Amino acid sequence: MKVVKSVAGMKALARQWKRDGKRIGFVPTMGYLHDGHLSLVRESKARADVTVVSIFVNPTQFGPNEDFKKYPRDLEKDSAYLKKAGVDCLFYPDAAEIYPPGYRTSVEVEGLQDRLCGRSRPGHFRGVATIVLKLFDIVAPDAAFFGAKDAQQVLIIKRMAADLDLDVEIVTCPIVREPDGLAMSSRNAYLGPEGRKAALALSMSLRWAEKAVGAGERDAGRLVAGIRSILEAEPLARIDYIEAVDPATLEPVAEIRGEVLVALAVFFGSTRLIDNVRLTA
Numbered sequence: 068m069k070v071v072k073s074v075a076g077m078k079a080l081a082r083q084w085k086r087d088g089k090r091i092g093f094v095p096t097m098g099y100l101h102d103g104h105l106s107l108v109r110e111s112k113a114r115a116d117v118t119v120v121s122i123f124v125n126p127t128q129f130g131p132n133e134d135f136k137k138y139p140r141d142l143e144k145d146s147a148y149l150k151k152a153g154v155d156c157l158f159y160p161d162a163a164e165i166y167p168p169g170y171r172t173s174v175e176v177e178g179l180q181d182r183l184c185g186r187s188r189p190g191h192f193r194g195v196a197t198i199v200l201k202l203f204d205i206v207a208p209d210a211a212f213f214g215a216k217d218a219q220q221v222l223i224i225k226r227m228a229a230d231l232d233l234d235v236e237i238v239t240c241p242i243v244r245e246p247d248g249l250a251m252s253s254r255n256a257y258l259g260p261e262g263r264k265a266a267l268a269l270s271m272s273l274r275w276a277e278k279a280v281g282a283g284e285r286d287a288g289r290l291v292a293g294i295r296s297i298l299e300a301e302p303l304a305r306i307d308y309i310e311a312v313d314p315a316t317l318e319p320v321a322e323i324r325g326e327v328l329v330a331l332a333v334f335f336g337s338t339r340l341i342d343n344v345r346l347t348a
């Protein structure tokens with residue numbers, strides 16, 4: 068596996084691959100890898116000739132009081148993991164390489180960026196869209212792989228790719244969960260044993276919602292209230308938001324009809340976790 072740190076080096080490698088007629092698959096990450104990330108790598112390997120994984124904890128997508136500094140990092144373990152998975156290239160730039168002095172440009176995906184997580188994390192999706200566009204330009208992927216766990220993120224990236232006529236296919240991969248249901252996340256590492264137990268309320272509440280819709284519930288307000296009461300029964304949980312929205316626009320829906328995205332964000336201490344489910348009625 069090649070490890071590339073410079074933008075110029077990554078661009079040169081991508082150009083060479085293109086000349087050789089290779090289809091490039093790309094998995095952008097912030098590292099501290101788990102099986103959720105690995106599922107994206109597997110999908111990329113199945114659909115592309117070469118796979119690039121980037122590890123970059125992007126400072127511009129963190130708010131001033133968020134966990135940028137303490138975000139978990141373990142490059143050695145991550146690169147061993149990627150090597151074993153058969154990844155062709157790890158792109159691991161540092162912040163000064165990506166945002167040199169004088170950097171001024173950013174991308175806004177208006178409307179979509181302000182809903183759900185965007186409301187409690189202002190500027191977050193501007194940071195995400197900008198870094199992903201830059202990485203697309205550097206890595207020149209034919210296909211890029213994102214997890215459905217970050218449902219709003221993948222929607223925003225798809226919108227950006229369509230709006231800016233990017234020549235990249237955006238592939239959404241299903242949420243990978245721990246055996247007990249907790250969605251895998253690098254941030255789960257922050258949870259102590261009590262928090263870890265409490266965090267199960269997330270997937271439990273969404274499973275309840277799925278069953279409720281299966282049993283005929285069509286009122287979004289009642290559905291959200293039911294999720295809220297499950298989460299409120301967990302003393303360590305502090306709800307950021309719970310919403311039932313149109314998966315294309317992220318606008319709240321009143322009724323569960325067609326496809327609906329139920330998304331939530333909940334704090335356990337200072338750890339903020341997200342989860343979601345798509346329901347069809």
Ligand code: AMP
Nearest residue numbers: 096097098103213214216217242243251
């Ligand atoms: P991150 O390193 O958390 O920024 O995530 C990098 C990519 O992995 C994003 O596309 C995430 O949506 C995806 N991802 C993270 N956790 C999971 C998971 N549990 N299942 C599927 N994809 C995931």
